Amino acid sequence: MIDDITAxxxxxxxxxxxxxxxxxxxxxxxxxxKLLYVDDEPANLINxxxxxKSRYEVLTADSAQEGLEIFQADPEIALVIxxxxxxxxxxxxxxxxxxxxxxxxxxxVLTGYTEVTDLIDAINKGEIFQYVIxxxxxxxxxxxxxxAEECYLLTREHNRTSST
Amino acid sequence: MSSLIQxxxxxxxxRIILMLIVTMVVMAAVFDLFLIRxxxxxxxxxVVSDGTAQASILARSVRLGMFSEDRDExxxxxxxxxxxxxIKGVFLFTPMGKELFSQENDTVLKNKEIACxxxxxxxIEQAGSAFQQTEDVFIFWQPVFFDAVxxxxxxxxFTEEELDTGETEFQREIIGYAALIKSKERFKExxxxxxxxxxxxxxxxxxxxxxxxxxxxxKMTRPLKTLLAEVQAHGGQARGNDIDMLxxxxxxxxxxxxxxxxxxxxxxxxxxxxxxxxxxxxxxxSKNLAATNEKLNTALQELSAAQDQLVQSEKMAxxxxxxxxxxxxxxxxxxxxxxxxxxxxRSLAEVRQVxxxxxxxxxxxxxxxxxxxxxxxxxxxxxxxxxxxxxxxxLIANMEEGSRxxxxxxxxxxxxxxxxxxxxxxxxxxxxxxxxxxxxxxDLRSGIxxxxxxxxIVPVSCQLGRMDQVFxxxxxxxxxxxxxxxxxxxxxxxxxxxxxxxxxxxxHGIAGENLSRxxxxxxxxxDVGEGSGLGLGISYSIVKQHGGEITVESKEGMGxxxxxxxxxxxxxxx
Numbered sequence: 108m109i110d111d112i113t114a115x116x117x118x119x120x121x122x123x124x125x126x127x128x129x130x131x132x133x134x135x136x137x138x139x140x141k142l143l144y145v146d147d148e149p150a151n152l153i154n155x156x157x158x159x160k161s162r163y164e165v166l167t168a169d170s171a172q173e174g175l176e177i178f179q180a181d182p183e184i185a186l187v188i189x190x191x192x193x194x195x196x197x198x199x200x201x202x203x204x205x206x207x208x209x210x211x212x213x214x215x216v217l218t219g220y221t222e223v224t225d226l227i228d229a230i231n232k233g234e235i236f237q238y239v240i241x242x243x244x245x246x247x248x249x250x251x252x253x254x255a256e257e258c259y260l261l262t263r264e265h266n267r268t269s270s271t
Numbered sequence: 272m273s274s275l276i277q278x279x280x281x282x283x284x285x286r287i288i289l290m291l292i293v294t295m296v297v298m299a300a301v302f303d304l305f306l307i308r309x310x311x312x313x314x315x316x317x318v319v320s321d322g323t324a325q326a327s328i329l330a331r332s333v334r335l336g337m338f339s340e341d342r343d344e345x346x347x348x349x350x351x352x353x354x355x356x357x358i359k360g361v362f363l364f365t366p367m368g369k370e371l372f373s374q375e376n377d378t379v380l381k382n383k384e385i386a387c388x389x390x391x392x393x394x395i396e397q398a399g400s401a402f403q404q405t406e407d408v409f410i411f412w413q414p415v416f417f418d419a420v421x422x423x424x425x426x427x428x429f430t431e432e433e434l435d436t437g438e439t440e441f442q443r444e445i446i447g448y449a450a451l452i453k454s455k456e457r458f459k460e461x462x463x464x465x466x467x468x469x470x471x472x473x474x475x476x477x478x479x480x481x482x483x484x485x486x487x488x489x490k491m492t493r494p495l496k497t498l499l500a501e502v503q504a505h506g507g508q509a510r511g512n513d514i515d516m517l518x519x520x521x522x523x524x525x526x527x528x529x530x531x532x533x534x535x536x537x538x539x540x541x542x543x544x545x546x547x548x549x550x551x552x553x554x555x556x557s558k559n560l561a562a563t564n565e566k567l568n569t570a571l572q573e574l575s576a577a578q579d580q581l582v583q584s585e586k587m588a589x590x591x592x593x594x595x596x597x598x599x600x601x602x603x604x605x606x607x608x609x610x611x612x613x614x615x616x617r618s619l620a621e622v623r624q625v626x627x628x629x630x631x632x633x634x635x636x637x638x639x640x641x642x643x644x645x646x647x648x649x650x651x652x653x654x655x656x657x658x659x660x661x662x663x664x665x666l667i668a669n670m671e672e673g674s675r676x677x678x679x680x681x682x683x684x685x686x687x688x689x690x691x692x693x694x695x696x697x698x699x700x701x702x703x704x705x706x707x708x709x710x711x712x713x714d715l716r717s718g719i720x721x722x723x724x725x726x727x728i729v730p731v732s733c734q735l736g737r738m739d740q741v742f743x744x745x746x747x748x749x750x751x752x753x754x755x756x757x758x759x760x761x762x763x764x765x766x767x768x769x770x771x772x773x774x775x776x777x778x779h780g781i782a783g784e785n786l787s788r789x790x791x792x793x794x795x796x797x798d799v800g801e802g803s804g805l806g807l808g809i810s811y812s813i814v815k816q817h818g819g820e821i822t823v824e825s826k827e828g829m830g831x832x833x834x835x836x837x838x839x840x841x842x843x844x845x
């Protein structure tokens with residue numbers, strides 16, 4: 108039935124969707140992780156939110172300033188995805204600022220074109236965890252997000268054990 | 272003094288004179304001697320002749336005395352002769368040679384032996400007379416004849432032989448011999464006189480000729496002297512005599528001349544060689560020059576090729592920059608579409624599931640219908656069906672936005688391909704400017720005063736959309752440069768053939784090194800994505816296409832002035 112609906116290349120997406128569904132509804136973890144996506148293009152925000160809302164609790168902001176405000180207001184945000192090219196502030200700069208607020212947050216940069224030097228610099232400095240290239244492939248994006256999630260959970264676990 | 276002698280010895284004239292004098296003296300001496308000898312002989316002949324005649328007279332006068340052997344008679348006859356101072360003695364001999372009589376008046380002869388020897392007698396018999404001489408005297412011998420014939424007075428003046436062989440023929444008999452002794456004193460004196468006279472004459476002659484020679488030679492050698500002086504003045508060697516000097520000088524001159532000619536020849540040859548050498552060098556150099564020139568040309572070609580390549584690579588770099596910007600934009604807008612597709616598919620799948628559930632209601636019994644419907648409704652609630660539907664709308668809107676923006680980007684790029692089909696029309700540029708000003712983004716316009724200084728211009732034929740783009744580009748650039756604060760002055764005017772539109776901003780201006788590049792396609796001073804770098808390049812192309820010009824003047828920090836000049840006449844390239 109499902110195969111009838113979706114074309115072959117998207118079978119995995121459907122599978123993932125189902126898996127995500129399990130997470131959401133019948134899985135071991137009831138609470139979805141909070142995720143913030145900052146991009147100056149509303150279309151991207153919409154696409155992202157609709158694509159990943161079943162898996163994560165998606166917060167969006169259409170400027171770096173707004174993103175920082177939301178981030179500061181909500182300490183539960185586990186992942187931040189930011190577009191590199193924004194009018195008021197670059198994604199890396201914003202993520203750097205967020206790192207100062209909460210170093211545990213996993214930071215991902217989204218870019219339309221590989222500005223390699225900036226990204227390498229950012230990765231070397233430990234500013235960001237990963238980068239995703241636009242236009243994104245949903246599967247790859249999900250994989251990166253789940254890696255990031257794992258990283259976040261491990262860090263949190265580590266922090267808790269070390270603090271006790 | 273010695274130098275004078277030396278000089279005289281050296282002088283050619285002096286030498287000639289001396290030589291001539293010596294020759295003259297020698298010749299005169301020889302001539303003198305000859306003359307003396309001749310005179311002496313002539314005088315001697317006279318003396319002998321005189322003596323012979325006297326002896327003959329004696330022989331005649333003593334004939335009778337001899338014949339008679341009368342000594343007194345003989346003495347008498349002899350004394351007549353002896354009175355003559357010259358005659359020193361008279362000797363008379365018999366035919367047999369025996370002395371018959373002798374008388375002398377000089378003691379000198381005292382011891383002298385005067386003998387009538389056989390040889391003398393023979394000589395007398397043969398020749399008719401004989402002649403002897405010693406150092407001091409002459410001795411004249413004559414035979415004394417006796418003949419019967421009366422001797423005429425004339426006969427006394429002829430020699431015996433003439434008489435003998437002459438008309439008269441008679442027997443003659445020698446009865447004795449007479450010897451007359453004559454002193455040589457007078458003769459000697461006379462000879463000395465002769466010598467003195469001739470010597471004096473020769474000396475006078477010598478003196479006169481010497482003077483003449485001297486004068487002549489001096490006169491003749493004057494040019495020679497001048498020549499010598501000249502030669503000496505010009506470094507003639509003073510060694511040796513004049514002629515030697517001339518010779519050496521001449522030979523030296525000749526040698527010098529030869530040497531000079533040789534040197535000249537050598538020089539000439541050397542010169543020719545040098546010329547040839549130089550020519551060769553020049554040829555070589557010109558060849559080298561040509562080679563260098565060729566190299567330079569090659570280098571120039573390479574350089575211009577390199578420049579072309581540089582320009583090309585700059586363009587490529589600019590293109591790369593543009594592509595980076597454009598790629599970012601396109602990736603972004605493509606993401607609107609591609610990012611929407613997976614959720615759209617899922618949503619559509621959910622919608623389809625719902626529809627299928629409704630379709631399955633067809634075959635189900637009526638009593639189960641409401642139950643089934645409740646199930647479907649429950650499912651719809653479960654999947655938040657309304658949300659799914661509104662998501663679909665949002666996603667489609669995103670895709671629309673993505674397509675639209677992608678198309679716009681591509682269209683912007685396509686302007687460079689010159690393939691616009693916009694129509695040409697007469698346009699009032701003031702209206703076009705006003706429209707364009709309203710297009711400028713509100714954010715850019717805020718805080719900027721726009722001052723219009725519109726002049727009286729005529730409508731210009733152009734492509735409206737294109738010209739709008741030019742104005743928009745210039746206005747946008749200017750306003751971006753002013754960063755929300757400043758004045759944009761737009762002034763228009765026309766001259767004979769052109770309409771001018773000048774945009775003056777009070778922005779940050781353009782750095783000198785960038786000023787020349789601002790019309791290059793793809794050149795931008797803005798960040799990637801902020802500006803494609805196509806704006807002013809496109810504007811330049813458009814204005815050129817309209818047969819116009821676009822110029823810029825700017826100073827960093829002092830604002831920029833852009834001026835668009837469009838032709839009024841329609842000489843546009845379409």
